Amino acid sequence: MKFALSLGILLICEFAITSGKDENKTFHATNEWQEINDGQGVPAGLHIRINLQTGKKEAKLLSDEEDEDKNHHRNEGALTTVGGNVYGTNLKETTNNNLENSNTLSPESLKKIKENFKTYNELKESYKELQQKFQTDAELITGLIDEYKNLSREERDHSLSLQEKIKVQLRILEDLDYLVHQIDNALWFIDMGGLEQIILPLVVNETNINLRVKAVRVLGALTHNNPKAQIKAFEKNVGSHLAQILLSSTNTEELSSALYAFGSLLRKFPLALQRILSTSGTQALIAVLEKECELKVKAKSLTLISDVIVEKKLVLSNYADSDNPLAAAQYAELNLAEWLKSNAFCETVDVLVSSKLYELLDQPDLVEYFITGLESSIEICQSVWSKNPQLRHTLLTIKNRYMYVQDEFRLEIAQQIERLIKDLYNSINHEEL
Ligand SMILES: *[C@@H]1O[C@H](CO)[C@@H](O)[C@H](O)[C@H]1NC(C)=O
Ligand SMILES: *[C@@H]1O[C@H](CO)[C@@H](O)[C@H](O)[C@H]1NC(C)=O
Ligand SMILES: *[C@@H]1O[C@H](CO)[C@@H](O)[C@H](O)[C@H]1NC(C)=O
Numbered sequence: 364m365k366f367a368l369s370l371g372i373l374l375i376c377e378f379a380i381t382s383g384k385d386e387n388k389t390f391h392a393t394n395e396w397q398e399i400n401d402g403q404g405v406p407a408g409l410h411i412r413i414n415l416q417t418g419k420k421e422a423k424l425l426s427d428e429e430d431e432d433k434n435h436h437r438n439e440g441a442l443t444t445v446g447g448n449v450y451g452t453n454l455k456e457t458t459n460n461n462l463e464n465s466n467t468l469s470p471e472s473l474k475k476i477k478e479n480f481k482t483y484n485e486l487k488e489s490y491k492e493l494q495q496k497f498q499t500d501a502e503l504i505t506g507l508i509d510e511y512k513n514l515s516r517e518e519r520d521h522s523l524s525l526q527e528k529i530k531v532q533l534r535i536l537e538d539l540d541y542l543v544h545q546i547d548n549a550l551w552f553i554d555m556g557g558l559e560q561i562i563l564p565l566v567v568n569e570t571n572i573n574l575r576v577k578a579v580r581v582l583g584a585l586t587h588n589n590p591k592a593q594i595k596a597f598e599k600n601v602g603s604h605l606a607q608i609l610l611s612s613t614n615t616e617e618l619s620s621a622l623y624a625f626g627s628l629l630r631k632f633p634l635a636l637q638r639i640l641s642t643s644g645t646q647a648l649i650a651v652l653e654k655e656c657e658l659k660v661k662a663k664s665l666t667l668i669s670d671v672i673v674e675k676k677l678v679l680s681n682y683a684d685s686d687n688p689l690a691a692a693q694y695a696e697l698n699l700a701e702w703l704k705s706n707a708f709c710e711t712v713d714v715l716v717s718s719k720l721y722e723l724l725d726q727p728d729l730v731e732y733f734i735t736g737l738e739s740s741i742e743i744c745q746s747v748w749s750k751n752p753q754l755r756h757t758l759l760t761i762k763n764r765y766m767y768v769q770d771e772f773r774l775e776i777a778q779q780i781e782r783l784i785k786d787l788y789n790s791i792n793h794e795e796l
Contacts, residue, residue, distance in 0.1 A: 396421040501551045504542055508557050511535050529571055536565075536577040540584050549585045549592045558585070558599055566604050576616045579608065583624035593632050602628055602639035609647035609664075618651060618660045626667045633678075633693035636671060645702040652711045658722055661715065662729050665736035668708070672699055672739045700743045709744035712737065717753040724764055727773050734779050741786055749787055758784055 390397075390405045396412070399405060399420045409422045514531055517523040523531075539557070543549040552558070562585075565578035582601060586593045596602075605628065608621040625644075629636050651664035678694040703709070716723075716733055723730050737748070748754055762780040765773035 390422060392422055392424045394424050396423050500542055500545065500548050504539070504548060504552050504557070505555055507535050507538055507542075508552075508555055508561065511561055529574060532574055533577055536561075536574070536581055540577070540581045543581060543585045544587070546589050546592070549589050550595075552585065553592060553595045558582075558596065558601075563599060563601070563604070566601075566608070572614060572617060576614075576620050579605070579617065579620040579624050583620060583627045585627075586624065587627040589627075590632070593628055593635065596628055597632070597635045597638075602635060603643055606639065606643040606647035610643070610650050613654060613656050615657045615660055618656055619663060622651070622660070622663045622667060626670070629667075629671065631674065633690055633697065636697055637693065640671070640697070640699070640702055645708075646706050649703075649706045649708050649711055652708075652715055658719060658726070658729055662732035662736075665712065666732050668703070669736040669739035671697075672743075675699060703740070703743055708740070709747035712740070712744065713748055713751050713754050717751065717757050720757045720760060723757075724761060727765065727770075727776055730761060730765075731776050731779070734776065734783055738779075738783055738786070741783070745787060745789075749789070755784070755788070758787075 390399050390403045390409075392406065392409050396410075399411075399422050405411065405422055410425060411420060411422045511532065514523065514528050518525065518528050539552065539561075543552050562578050562582055565574055566582060569575045569578065582596065582605075586596050586601075602625070605621050605625045608617060609625065612618050612621065625648075629639060629644075648664050648668055652661050675694045675697055678691055681691075716737070723733065737744075741748075758780050762777045762784070765777035765780075768774070
């Protein structure tokens with residue numbers, strides 16, 4: 364989304380900002396905004412704002428009301444965050460010309476500000492810089508990409524240590540993560556080469572896990588509910604890179620963000636589902652169910668598989684009134700059952716659920732994910748699951764445990780398990796084994 368961004372910062376300054384060079388001329392404040400000339404001394408207790416559109420600083424007297432207000436709220440962030448993270452929520456949500464934050468600054472933040480921004484000229488310079496660089500989200504993104512690219516050179520020049528470089532990289536990724544949730548921003552970022560030049564090298568080759576995880580997360584944000592970005596990412600072979608992470612990693616954060624990105628890439632994208640799940644994708648998702656990692660990560664993986672199964676069913680059941688018969692035909696070709704079976708999905712889930720009984724008992728939210736996953740894949744796995752008394756024992760134990768508690772959530776899950784057991788064993792529920 365592009366909008367002309369004009370950032371005005373309003374401060375109730377409780378200290379005089381003077382140029383230090385020319386204190387002769389003092390600003391005479393009125394109730395109206397007036398431009399402050401270069402080098403003019405500004406008395407204490409005025410509203411000061413800097414309009415990034417003009418680059419000029421303006422000031423006016425505080426009204427009584429605002430004076431009152433000063434005693435009530437403090438916001439320490441406004442000025443100091445501008446330097447580091449100007450693209451916070453305020454910016455995103457503000458389309459009016461002046462973003463005005465009334466602030467009363469605590470002594471500590473005042474001190475900080477005085478340290479950071481000693482003179483108006485310095486202030487003005489930093490805002491001018493922002494003004495020049497960052498007018499719209501698109502420009503913000505371009506600026507971040509440039510800044511990122513500069514880092515390697517600065518590191519080579521030894522003007523930046525590796526630690527510092529990583530810190531800045533993380534900050535840039537954080538900002539990008541925020542920005543690319545917007546569909547247009549994501550497409551702009553990809554068009555500017557951000558995917559190939561920043562994200563993929565990190566996802567594929569980076570050794571610092573924090574950077575890798577953040578990059579994967581940005582990938583997820585880029586493609587989430589964004590069909591055009593999904594196509595572009597798919598063309599860059601993102602699916603197999605993510606599958607590789609799912610196969611090799613055991614880190615919870617990394618696996619979680621890879622599953623998020625994988626889901627974002629695949630959802631409602633039958634061509635990618637076909638290409639990726641028919642090759643390493645299915646194996647990768649099932650590998651997560653098998654490996655040493657947290658149960659909640661496994662729950663996410665099973666949920667993704669289950670969502671794809673449900674998505675296919677939904678599209679096909681709506682086939683008659685579908686206005687997109689091509690998509691329906693593509694979904695019809697997804698041979699999920701075969702891919703899952705050939706990667707021992709049913710056996711893996713069977714072993715997993717049966718062996719994790721005691722861990723699952725105190726985690727009803729996870730149980731819900733697992734039961735929902737089992738329900739969605741029952742048609743594919745019934746023949747395997749119905750033969751294992753251990754699985755049945757597990758399901759019954761959890762159900763019985765949850766059935767008799769004063770907890771509506773557990774009770775609902777118990778009922779869900781009861782339905783599952785009925786479906787699974789195709790008969791009336793036998794309480795005892
Ligand atoms: C002080 O202000 C007066 C009147 O505005 C001006 O003539 C004079 O040059 C100023 N002095 C300095 C040092 O700038
Ligand atoms: C990147 O480096 C170039 C060349 O030194 C410089 O002109 C530009 O301002 C830098 N960009 C950022 C965003 O730091
Ligand atoms: C990862 O590193 C290898 C070896 O240096 C290189 O050939 C490849 O292009 C890199 N991949 C990405 C996506 O940067």
